[in-house]
Amino acid sequence: MKQYNPHEIEPRWQDIWERTGANKVAEDSSRPKRYVLEMFPYPSGDIHMGHVSNYTYGDVLARFSRMKGFDVLHPMGWDAFGLPAENAAIKHKSHPAKWTYANIDTQKASFQRMGFSYDWDRKVVACDPEYYRWGQWIFLKFWERGLVERRNSPVNWCPDCKTVLANEQVIEGCCWRCHSEVEKRDLTQWYFKITDYAQELLDDLDQLTGWPERVKQQQANWIGRSEGASVDFELATKDASAGTGEYITVFTTRADTLFGCSFFVLAPEYKDLPAMVAGMPQEREVLDFAEAAKKVSAVERAQGNREKHGVFTGRYVINPVNGEKVPVWVADYVVADYGTGAVMAVPCGDQRDFEFARKYDLPIIPIILTEDDPLYPQLKDEKGRVVTSVDWDAALEAEGILVQSGPYTGLVGGKHSEGEDAVVRALEQSGRGHRTVEFRLRDWLISRQRYWGNPIPAIHCPECGVVPVPEEDLPVLLPEDIDLAAGETLATHEGFAACMCPKCGREARRETDTMDTFTCSSWYYLRYTDPHNAESPFDPSMANGWMPVDQYIGGIEHAILHLLYSRFFTKVLRDMGMLDFDEPFTNLLCQGMVLDEHGDVMSKSKGNVVSPEKMIAEYGADAVRAYMLFMGPPDKEKMWNEDGLAGMFKFLNRLWRIVCDLVGEAGDQTLFDAEAAAKAAAGKGAHANAMDMKRERHRVVGKVTADFERNNFNTAIAAIMELANTTAAFLRVKPAEHRVNCQTGGPLCRDVAETIVKLMAPIAPHWAEELWCGVLGNEESVHAQAWPDFDPELAKADEVELAVQLNGKVKAKIMVATDEAEDAVKQTALDAIAAQLEGKDVKKVVVVPGRLVNVVAK
RNA sequence: GGGAGUGUGGCGGAAUGGCAGACGCAGCGGACUUAAAAUCCGCCGCCGGAAGGCGUGAGGGUUCGAAUCCCUCCACUCCUACCA
Numbered sequence A: 001m002k003q004y005n006p007h008e009i010e011p012r013w014q015d016i017w018e019r020t021g022a023n024k025v026a027e028d029s030s031r032p033k034r035y036v037l038e039m040f041p042y043p044s045g046d047i048h049m050g051h052v053s054n055y056t057y058g059d060v061l062a063r064f065s066r067m068k069g070f071d072v073l074h075p076m077g078w079d080a081f082g083l084p085a086e087n088a089a090i091k092h093k094s095h096p097a098k099w100t101y102a103n104i105d106t107q108k109a110s111f112q113r114m115g116f117s118y119d120w121d122r123k124v125v126a127c128d129p130e131y132y133r134w135g136q137w138i139f140l141k142f143w144e145r146g147l148v149e150r151r152n153s154p155v156n157w158c159p160d161c162k163t164v165l166a167n168e169q170v171i172e173g174c175c176w177r178c179h180s181e182v183e184k185r186d187l188t189q190w191y192f193k194i195t196d197y198a199q200e201l202l203d204d205l206d207q208l209t210g211w212p213e214r215v216k217q218q219q220a221n222w223i224g225r226s227e228g229a230s231v232d233f234e235l236a237t238k239d240a241s242a243g244t245g246e247y248i249t250v251f252t253t254r255a256d257t258l259f260g261c262s263f264f265v266l267a268p269e270y271k272d273l274p275a276m277v278a279g280m281p282q283e284r285e286v287l288d289f290a291e292a293a294k295k296v297s298a299v300e301r302a303q304g305n306r307e308k309h310g311v312f313t314g315r316y317v318i319n320p321v322n323g324e325k326v327p328v329w330v331a332d333y334v335v336a337d338y339g340t341g342a343v344m345a346v347p348c349g350d351q352r353d354f355e356f357a358r359k360y361d362l363p364i365i366p367i368i369l370t371e372d373d374p375l376y377p378q379l380k381d382e383k384g385r386v387v388t389s390v391d392w393d394a395a396l397e398a399e400g401i402l403v404q405s406g407p408y409t410g411l412v413g414g415k416h417s418e419g420e421d422a423v424v425r426a427l428e429q430s431g432r433g434h435r436t437v438e439f440r441l442r443d444w445l446i447s448r449q450r451y452w453g454n455p456i457p458a459i460h461c462p463e464c465g466v467v468p469v470p471e472e473d474l475p476v477l478l479p480e481d482i483d484l485a486a487g488e489t490l491a492t493h494e495g496f497a498a499c500m501c502p503k504c505g506r507e508a509r510r511e512t513d514t515m516d517t518f519t520c521s522s523w524y525y526l527r528y529t530d531p532h533n534a535e536s537p538f539d540p541s542m543a544n545g546w547m548p549v550d551q552y553i554g555g556i557e558h559a560i561l562h563l564l565y566s567r568f569f570t571k572v573l574r575d576m577g578m579l580d581f582d583e584p585f586t587n588l589l590c591q592g593m594v595l596d597e598h599g600d601v602m603s604k605s606k607g608n609v610v611s612p613e614k615m616i617a618e619y620g621a622d623a624v625r626a627y628m629l630f631m632g633p634p635d636k637e638k639m640w641n642e643d644g645l646a647g648m649f650k651f652l653n654r655l656w657r658i659v660c661d662l663v664g665e666a667g668d669q670t671l672f673d674a675e676a677a678a679k680a681a682a683g684k685g686a687h688a689n690a691m692d693m694k695r696e697r698h699r700v701v702g703k704v705t706a707d708f709e710r711n712n713f714n715t716a717i718a719a720i721m722e723l724a725n726t727t728a729a730f731l732r733v734k735p736a737e738h739r740v741n742c743q744t745g746g747p748l749c750r751d752v753a754e755t756i757v758k759l760m761a762p763i764a765p766h767w768a769e770e771l772w773c774g775v776l777g778n779e780e781s782v783h784a785q786a787w788p789d790f791d792p793e794l795a796k797a798d799e800v801e802l803a804v805q806l807n808g809k810v811k812a813k814i815m816v817a818t819d820e821a822e823d824a825v826k827q828t829a830l831d832a833i834a835a836q837l838e839g840k841d842v843k844k845v846v847v848v849p850g851r852l853v854n855v856v857a858k
Numbered sequence B: 001g002g003g004a005g006u007g008u009g010g011c012g013g014a015a016u017g018g019c020a021g022a023c024g025c026a027g028c029g030g031a032c033u034u035a036a037a038a039u040c041c042g043c044c045g046c047c048g049g050a051a052g053g054c055g056u057g058a059g060g061g062u063u064c065g066a067a068u069c070c071c072u073c074c075a076c077u078c079c080u081a082c083c084a
Helices: A007-019 A049-067 A081-091 A095-114 A129-144 A193-208 A213-223 A255-260 A273-277 A283-295 A297-304 A351-360 A417-432 A540-546 A561-575 A612-619 A621-630 A642-662 A674-681 A690-709 A713-733 A735-742 A747-760 A764-777 A822-832
Strands: A033-038 A071-073 A148-158 A161-164 A183-192 A225-236 A243-252 A262-267 A312-319 A324-331 A344-345 A401-402 A435-439 A460-463 A465-468 A497-500 A507-510 A551-555 A588-591 A797-806 A807-818 A841-847 A852-857
Touching: A007 A071, A007 A095, A007 A621, A007 A764, A033 A049, A033 A540, A049 A071, A049 A551, A049 A588, A049 A612, A049 A621, A049 A690, A071 A460, A081 A095, A095 A612, A129 A148, A129 A561, A161 A183, A161 A807, A183 A540, A193 A213, A193 A225, A193 A435, A193 A561, A213 A561, A225 A255, A225 A417, A243 A262, A243 A344, A255 A417, A255 A497, A262 A312, A273 A283, A273 A312, A283 A312, A283 A324, A324 A351, A344 A351, A417 A435, A465 A764, A612 A642, A621 A642, A621 A713, A621 A764, A642 A713, A642 A747, A642 A764, A690 A713, A690 A747, A713 A747, A764 A841, A797 A822, A822 A852
Parallel strands: A033 A071, A033 A551, A262 A324, A551 A588, A797 A852
Antiparallel strands: A148 A161, A148 A183, A225 A243, A225 A312, A225 A435, A262 A344, A312 A324, A460 A465, A460 A507, A497 A507, A797 A807, A841 A852
């Protein structure tokens, strides 16, 4: 018998598949399409177990889909721009491209050793000019559509990466990549106006029925839609004697609490603050405070002890509902870039305002109460204001009854309450406010002050201002002669910036910022559909033909970042007429992390990293793939255990022998030394007859098919193991007889052997191919075969075992014919527990066909 | 503070409201072997000699029947964070 030797067969088949173009996309329009995509990797060194898990899931689905008759697009590429390459270049006094392309080669070789079925002709590498020129082209189109803006505002600056970051890239006040504390700086930067699409990005989450709920929830929270009102407060003159006619607008979701506004707060960065305090006695103190507050690091502001600080500005605003003058403070708990950077403070209804009022001894006016509040009887009918301070422990943020609120007294107050609605309508009538919606989502800051990225195609002309690079001049190429180790940047590079203004022809300077790498990953899935197009990023007919991606697979860390940006790009390209769908990814699978055997994250510093290459070298890629799938559900964390991998390797060996035995290829080395096996079993071992065998074959094909379609790979493999166990029991009876049966054309053994090999083909492609061609003697690849059929009728047994329960507790087991009439089943069940029913009154008998009978008796 | 999720043997994990623990790992026993490895067969939730009883984080509820649905609580994980 031929032994299973992964180290011999794996490279051999990889080579054959490559030579024969087995993984080429067929582009066969007669078959339904399926686009299976895994998030493309960043080429940082060799692959790790996370890659193995991600790409194994994708490969299994791609192979399964091909066998199911789909025309499958399953491409791979690299997200190749970014800082790690630049840092490596500085360290090794080399060029980022060198490091990047070397890592791509390494990773590609590893992917090939894993047996992943990518069509390498469609490889997309983000740092190739033939790809990034189209990123620049898209930038220009966005610009034409008014979706690109250059503006000055406080931005997140990572001092380590020496670049600005988008909001989404700041995690708990730290840089998403290097975890340094992020600082705020005022800079002029390039933005994509993703906020123009905020509402649609939120609404269309409902279309994404194939996405995990938590990802949609995270996106919804990030977009952060709030319904409320904007309210104008008139600024009082410096001596507070009258109104100035100038207004400060606030956003509030609680207009119902306007009567409880006892002070007003501006963010330290509030743009008119210096003008407001100019010449006031408080000027120095206010400006010093604002400066200090801005310097407090994002981390301190975001985490831990959130002690609020503030100072009085000396100015007052006039409350539009009651004409009261309210003191204006500046405080560090107001965020500058949400709403208007100014808030009305209602300490009795907002915990933050409450804490601030307590600290600075500002009035806490009760205007919303619960009915059991001791103040309620006194205030429920009172129209004026009789109580101006309370000794509460906390604000009432929940619903309550409005009191001391003029005409609104007695109404229910709270978010979206009748009180809120009444106040907003009154504001609208008086012209002092209106309904509005605020989003938490900020525009996407895309410029980066780094070399290794896609150059922003813009030119600064002293005459014409900022001018787009003409389409025909694309791509703006990155200069290759740059000495990053010496601190050279695009801005200081000799020659890169110098250019002529395309409008007026005068000397001008090229933009030296590059684009966020997330712009590269926002449309690569479209390029795969038409990767060699030299005329445009992709032909719409190609993209519309393949898209949307039917199954997207990647890490949960992109729940907001990449997935939100890609959805945005898709919608803009749709509005440009290049795409005819709204959402790029129909089904999303977020795979769980691969942890070490103790459940810890694998990391170099912990020294617990398991090397995929080492595992392949020891057990072969097929065992690694199969074990990865078997460890657990794909979206859950998985604990790597090498004993488990060794067990899977043993299983592949055992199943190999079973297949050989089925078709009589085992020779003297048959799986079961008949005598020994018989002795071992000593008459007690399970045996299976041809009926059992046939039934199990159909049942398992049904189960595996359903499991693959639900991405339940672990239970699919468990089912194949059950089929293996039944087959072994079947062969155990009279192996020699079966072999003869097979050789004379008896179809069952052959069918079971072929079925096993086909079911395993997506999981262990080399193993299956070798058995298919080398042992079963077929000419054409197993991966080109149709997925095995099954007949649900044949999967049914003629007899089933039912549990007999008495009041829900199992008391006995009975065997009945599958099609036995219900009354007969009842009687059999009652007979089976007759002893326990002695002296009891049977109230009810519930029969669940094929499962159990429950007898209810007292 | 807000949001999402998880909790089942020694371990990884199975179970459209219907026999909890499929499948595997580890362990134990046996066959084969001079022996070991490999392989093959079997046992394997807890208490109990057995009969039987108890068991899916804890406590309630709905139901003929709950790991699964509802309520309260506990523990852990992830995301997010002064968003007015």
